[in-house]
Each structure stands twice: as structure tokens, then as C-alpha cells.
Amino acid sequence: MGVKLIQQIEIKPQMSDKDKLHPLTPLKEYYLEDQSTNFMIKNNMFVTIEEYRDDEKKVVGPLSSTDTQILTTSFMMAHELNENNINYDAETVFKIDLEKFCKLWKIEITEEDKSTGLIYHNIKNSIKRLQSRSFIYLDLESNQPVQSSYFAYIEYGNNYISFGFPKPFIQYLKRMDRFTWYYLENIIKLLSENKQYALSSYAVTLYENLQKEKNFAPIVDGKKVIFFSVPKLRKLFGLVDVYQRNTEFKRNILDKIIVLIDKHTNLKITIEGIKEGKEITKYKFICEFPAHDLDFAKAVSKKKADRLLLSAPQRKKFSKLLAENVGFCAVYRKENEVQKDFIARIEKQLMENLKAIEYWPYLKAVGCKSRNIEKLANPRIYGPAAEHDDEDIKF
Template identity: 25%
Template sequence: MSSITEKAKNQKQVLTLNELSKRKVVEHNSLITSIAKMDKTPLKMFELAVSCINTEEPPKDNTVYLSKADLFAFFKVSDNDKHSRFKEAVEKMQKQAFFKIKEKKEHGFEFENIVPIPYVKWTDYNDEVLIRFSPEIIPYLVNLKKNFTQHALSEISELNSKYSIILYRWLSMNYNQYEHYSAKGGRRAEQVESYRNPSISIRELRELTDTVNEYQRFTNFTKKILDIPLKEINDNTTFKVSYEKVKKGRSIDSIVFHITKKRMADDNSYKLEDKTYQEDKARKAETEDQLVLQAMDSPYTKLLMEHFLLSYLDLMDKKILAGLQKNVYPLYDELKELRGLNGVKDHLSYVSSKQEAYSKRNVAKYLKKAIEQYLPTVKRQDLNHE
């Protein structure tokens, strides 16, 4: 029987360190949203093994090969105890690690518990490691035409907690859909934006992170599952993520994430391999230009000029005009509907008389705050009158 090394060379599946940095992990979304019943090391090892798969040409016998050197490099392990730690990680992955997958079918939900990698083989006299996937996990990894997510292996390697990896995979799934539908169409604008600002209930987040019975104090849950992992994601990946808590009654019901991609850093730490950033930048510029044109045609711009709340220099600033059109003028429309155009003029007269509080650098922000404070008063007055 030929050795592991010979098989690996024949199938050309042993990675080089350079290849590791270029590898992508492609998984079905059902796997992304499944419960990973394992800690960070088996999960990272699984991601590394998946990155070796050619999704269009499934590996023979569901088998891929890694080199120990690359595996240790991926885990950033260099101490003398690395071989025993590797052995311990493999055994833990095979004995404890599995995915709980829940898929919606025609008549309800289907549940699967899958041990992803039941067989690993290596020797103490050469560098290669054989990894064999279970046949049940393969459909979630190959020949994926829709409902799949792709993310960079190099970013997974930088994450050092289970919750960071789980959140990163889930955020990638949503942002991938945002990029896809932004470019290809097929979704309403608000649906596309919802992929960039995905929401998840606390119950679903606990299930996803396998913390249904852990961190019962919400402050601990927030710290362990959100704050620490998101800081790690923000520090080590191309994503910049923030979140807000959504209340239902007196308790926190869900979390809304806000995902953006970082611009290319001065040291080129983050190079976006696709054109997403440039496309997003072009879309934003086009939207800003449209808002500027609308603002120039708006009667509110003329009124602001008449009340000395807007100068000719302000008219040369695209950001000011776009900010007014997007954030302020819709509120003026509300006031106009309640009190007519004269009501808007009266409001601007009052604001103009209080210009000592007004900063030229934040004209749109100042005017937005002024109308936001005034509108509820008008609505209350009308309600009382009725």
C-alpha cells in the first residue's frame, strides 16, 4: 500500500504556506446556521480541512491531505509540545465534535447530527495528515449552486474564540448575500439592506452559539457572546461590525448587527480580493449625487437660504446637501403636512433666531435635531386639539 505522502503527492492536495493565505472556505448556509458542538480548535481544524476541497471536483473518497507544517502555521503553534497538542485536538474533534443541523423542508424541519471528520491518519515520520470527511457532511461542502457562503481562511486563522468564529461565519453569510443581491438584483432595496444589517433574536443567538444554558445574566452573555468576539472580529478581519439591542417590552428581544467592510489600510493589511469595496463606493457616490440634485431642486433649500440657515458655500458641499435631503427634508415634509408650508417657515424663523447654538460644520445635524425636537410638540398639540 502506498504511503500517505505518495497519495498526497498524486492528488496534489498538500498545501503550501503561501496557498494557505489564499484559501477560501465554502459551506452551505445550513451548516453556517447549525449548532457547532465543539470548541475553537476542532472548529478551526474543520474550516482548514474544508478549504482544501475543490467544490467543483469533490475529493476522491471524501479525503484531503494537509501538511503538519501548514497546520501548525495555521494555528500559530511553534512550541515543543505542538505534536501532542495536535493529537489531543484531533481526538477531541472526533470524540466530541459534531454539527446539529436544522433544515426547513416542505412539511416541516429536518434535524441531523453529523460528525464531520470521523477519520484522521498521520505518522510520526513524515509531514502529511490524511483527513476524511463523513459522507453525510459532503453535500454541505461540494457542488453548491445556491445558499452557500464563502469566506477567507486567513481571517478564520486570526480568530481565537469559538464565539468569534461562529459569529464571523454568520456575519459573512449575511454580508455575502448583501453583496450578491446588490450586484445582481432580485431583492427589494430594504431586503438588500437587511443583509447588511441582519437581525437575530436572543433565543436564536443562544442556540447558534450553544449557550442556551450558559451566561444567564444578560450582562455576561453580552460580554462573552457579543463584545469580546466582535472586538476580535473588528481587530482581525476585513469586517467592521457594531450592534444594537432591540427591546420588546422591558426585556431585550433581539440584536441588530451593522456590517461594513474596512477600506484598504495604509499598510495594505486588508486587500479586498473582489471589487466589492469599489462597487460599494461607486453606489454611494451615485446615491449622494442623486440626493444633491434633489436638494438643489427642493423648495426647502431656498427657504433655508432665505432664513440665513444655509450659505452659498454650503451649496458647494455635497455632504451637506445630501445630508439635508436624506435626513432633514423628509421631516419638513411631515411638518408641512401638519401645518402647511407656513408652518415650516415659522419653524425656520424660530431656528434662525436661535443661531447662537448653530455650528456651521454641522448644519444638517443641527437642523435635523431642531425639527426632531419640534415635530413631537406639533403632533401632541394636534392630538390635544382633536
């Protein structure tokens, strides 16, 4: 079984030197910040990872909406670090603040929820489910089969979800030669269906897999046509032994999640069963994708234009350094403002690109190096036509 699964992974077997080397020291900790991206890029292995389960004989249920929210948040955090060229590894501790987690997923915690501990109960159950899953996949470094869960460890305490990625996962998180991209807002909307606890998770799984195939699917009458076998869908949803009759599977799962996708996204889907003999063995998904879902170049261009000049770790570091700079304090510090409040105000202001440009002389003085900000702060030197460089700020 393991060999068969490994052969299905569409990757190059060896890592390049670029994959192995990174100039920056890996972060020790990374905290979830307020959402700074509306755009997700995800390695294809993670989109279909439920197919590589090695625990099918165990009693492990399908993913819940909370499970999927935690997973998506973890992948989003890795994606943001990739986007900002910030290095991380298996030793990096990722931390999700519960308040920011709820804000991201638009979860309202009522007084009753607090008294009953519902959200905490859901998170702890999710952590158990996520860690009970086991996968066999290819280690890109050794080119050998490897087994792991989603996380090397994951725990909840003091209003934080803390986790680390398994070392082999890191290789896939940073490798983007085969990837799926989509707008994160659609996933957030799908998972906002609190009353559809499991169905919303299935909807995300189907949505991601359709997004994965969108650029390769044939076009018929102006619509993309995508085929998935019944066994593949069952594995992806974690429903291998549930709804054995195809009519039940379609009525209780596929039809309902297509309704959710239609309600919360601009993707329109029509489904048809394909028979081999008397049995339906696969389904044809006739998909009408909105134009912006098919224009990757435009999405990347917009993302670059909207990207903050300073990442969260950089804002945290340089706000402290600016608050200690005599020249900066003389100009920007308010009368009787305590140091802690001054640092917090600077850190918040650095989320505004115009402020980062305004503060640039002082940022340079405390050791910040960025060609992007340098160009924007000195247009006469670099000219208005200078391209927005992808090089990020150096520590």
C-alpha cells in the same frame, strides 16, 4: 424538533442532473497542501449548522479554536477541490499533515509543547468533540431528514488527521446556489488568538454569519444592519444554557468577540440590544464592511488570475511522468540528479505558472490536456484577447 430545523434550511429540495453527475473519477486520497487559496466559499448550511444540533440535551460543550481550525481546514480542502473541478465523494480520504496544519494556522510548537504533547492532546480532544456533535438536516438526494456528525469518521495518527465526509454532506459541499464567501486570512487571524481559546471560535462563528447576511442586509446611514435573535446566537455558539442573563451573555461573549473581530479584521461592528417588553430578545449588529468584502466579482476575478494552472494532484502525477520522459530529461535533468530529487524539483516548479507554460510541449506529450495552458503557450494561435477558460486539466 427535527421537522422545525429542516424547514429552516434554505435550499431547493431536489438535485439537478448537474449535481448528480461528474465526469471525473473521485479521488481516493487528498492531502492538505500549502495554502493555495485566500478565498473561501461555503454553503450556507455549514455556516449555520450548529443551529441544527440534535444533541442539545447531551453534555457537549461549544467548539474550541482547535475544533474550528480543523473544521475550516476540512472545508477549505473541499473548496479547493471544487475550484479545480476535481471530483471527490464519501469514499475520498482527506489527510491533514500536522506540520502543514500548524503552518496554515501559524501555530508555533515549542520544545515544551512537544515534550508535554499539548498540540496532540488538543487535536485528540477536538476530534472527540467534533464527533460527539449530531445534526439533523435534509438529504438533497432523497429529500428526507438525515442525521450525521461533521465527519463520517475522523482520526489522528502518525502526524496526520484523516477524515471522510458523510455522503449527505458531499451534496452540500458541492452545491453553491446559496453560499457565503469571505477572505480566509481574516479567519486565520481570528483563530491565532491562542489565549482566547473559545472566544476566538465564537468570533469566527459571528464573523461568518455576518458575512452570510451582508448582501441582503438593509443599509442605514451607509452601514449594513443585521439582526440575530438571542436564541439563534446561543445555538450558534453552543451556549444554550450558559450566561442565562442577557447582560452576562453580552458582557462575557458578544462584547469580547466584537473586540476580537475589530482587532483582526476590517469589519467594524456596533451592537444594540432590542427589547420586547422588558427582555432583550435580539441584537442589532450595525456593520461597516470594507469595500472588498462586498465585491464578489472582483474577488473571483482576482482568484482566477492568481489560480495555479496545475492543481496539487495534477502536479504530483505529471511530475512523475515528466521525469520519465526522455526528451524532458535530456533538457532539464541535472547531472547525477537522482530520480526522487528530480521528481520533487519538477513538482515544486510546476507551482509556477510560467514553468507550466515552459514545460507545456512535454506535458502534452505525457497526456496532459488543458486549453488554458495551450492558449497561454500559443498566444499567436489563440490571440492575446482570449479569455482565461475555466476548464481544468484533464487526466
